[in-house]
Amino acid sequence: MKKSKLIVLIMVVFSLSLGGCSFFNGQSAKKQEMIQIAESKKMKVAIENMLKKLDPKALTPEGKIKSYKISKDDLDYNPMGGLLVKIVINNDEKLVLSTTIQEDATTGKYEETYFGETEELSDLLDKE
Template structure:
């Protein structure tokens, strides 16, 4: 009877140890993901990124960010930011404070100092329809 109890206690101790180690690894990965998310948001908020976004919006609408443009203002949706599996940062830009007018972006580094200028990777159908009307 003593051997059964000892085996049960050893098994229980091993199980508890495995659960504790697993929990620690999970918590560390969660913390790492949070830090990575915060770093991506800081990159997207940078002045250089802002210039690239605005250049991309002006490629869609030559009068963007003026009172004559279809795209009059924009805001980055920070909740949408995620790491692209191929590198870079994906996210979306909300245009004119309208959640249906969306521009998708992929922010990549061209080299150590500069972002790739082709940042816009798509836009919503609603925005496409408005942009078609400016030609």
């Protein structure tokens, strides 16, 4: 009796460990896919176009937005479609732009569908 309980316990532990490993591998593959999308040329064009709408001189020496970085740890899929992206401006964690970017079905280009900015970024962009 004890031997059969031990065998069942070993099988349960083994099954749970296999299930856990496959779950984490699936999550890792999903994260890698999001990073690949975020680092694509189409995404770069979409983000830079969005930044230039906020600051026409963005990414130039005269602009208020000098640089940007996508926070890879904060990438996630939006349940309504698209990719949720957190963009850090000028290497300052207080200057953050959060956006949802989707692929246009007709053109194949990425476009922002929504964005929000921190108060600090809003203040920077409002300064003359």
